[in-house]
Amino acid sequence: MSDSNTTDFTNPSTFILLGIPGLEAAHIWISIPFCTMYAIALLGNFTILFIVKRETSLHEPMFYFLCMLAVTDLVMSTSTVPKMLSIFWFNSREISFSACLTQMYFVYSFSAMESGILVAMAFDRYVAICHPLRHSTTLTNSVVAKIGLAVVLRSCIFTLPYPFLARQWPYCRTNIIPHSYCRHIAVVNLACTDIRISSYYGLFNLFSVNGMDVFFITVSYTQILRAIFRLPTKDAQLKTFGTCISHLCAILALYIPDFFSSLTQRFGHNVPRHFLVLIASVYLLVPPVLHPIIYGVRTKQIWGRLLQLFFHKET
Structure with a gap:
């Protein structure tokens, strides 16, 4: 393995992941919160998928989008955390070149x-609050499916240059x-050539995809807040705004x-x-852990069905 670190190669057969450089002695201790968070993410997101599938009353756009979010959380965390844990527990640091690029693409x-x-969930909240009478006709199952397909295609196309360039x-x-x-940036920094194209594309992708998404979410919530402030009473304003709290926390x-x-x-x-490295690693687990907690606690329909499920099991 030491030879592969010094000899010239254009496409290495394997890469060596160090884990958290400088904290190798603490890998076992670091693995405890990582493993705990991953278990919570798996349990929470599978629970949301199970409850929405089981309860026909939850078969509406908001919960369809929530299921999409749960699936992406599961895939994103599962594409990285098991390998991290194998590094922390078994010192299994090797990853093939193709597997590395595949992991990069999935992340x-x-x-x-x-x-x-x-963004789709922000649009759902916008229609539900600003145009409630049109909600059922605007966000039909067909429209929700098309939005989901558009999100998937956009993500797959914009991410393709990452492994291709690498x-x-x-x-x-x-x-x-x-x-x-x-x-991405950790891998291409190993190249012995000018990688500015990769670096610039990473920044372009960050600000064009996430930046535009933040812009559209901001526009949606500007309209939502205007509609809320036009409501006649404080109670009505607070109740309506309360339906957006979960989504804002997820954002x-x-x-x-x-x-x-x-x-x-x-x-x-x-x-x-x-x-x-620690921040970048934890980031992959923060949304998958927090999303089911946020929506499970803040969304009455899910929380109620969950309590009902446990209550029926006990009786």
Whole structure:
């Protein structure tokens, strides 16, 4: 394995993931919160999928979008966390070149899907609050399916250049990735050529996809707030705004860690590497863990069905 780190190669057969560089001695302890969060993410998101599938009264646009969000959370976390845990527990650091690029593609495409689904959910809230009489005719099952397909296609197409560009670069220095998963910038930094195209595309994708999504969400909620403030009573305003709290929390849970992690990776030159890697690794688990908790607690229909499920089992 040491030979592969020093000999010249254009496409290495394997990469070596270091986990959290500088904190190797603490990998076992770091694995405990990672494993716990992953278990919560699996349990929470599968529970949402189960409850929505089981309860026909929840077969409406808001919950269809919530199921899409749960699926993307499951795929995004499962594409990285099991490999992280194998590094932490068994020191299993090798990952094939193709598997690394596949992991990279899954992480970025499903992260973009999450962003797109949050836009769709903002649109759902906009129609429900600003045009309630048109909600059932505007967001039909067919329209929801088309929105879901558009989100998937957009994410898959915009993410495709990440592994495509990474595969083109010659890797002639080392195959050791100082990271816990195949993050795009961490991989292409190993190339012995000018990688500005990859770096610029990463920033373009961050601001064009996530930036545009944040713009559309902001526009939607500007209209929503205007409609809420036109309501006649404070109680009506608070009750209507309460239907948006879960979605706003989900937005913050995705975008704040995403932008922070992406920008510090590129511009945080004075930030310790182990901190950057730790933040980037935790970011992948924050939305999958928080989304089912946020929607499970804040959404009365899901919380009620969950309590009802346990109540019936006990009786």
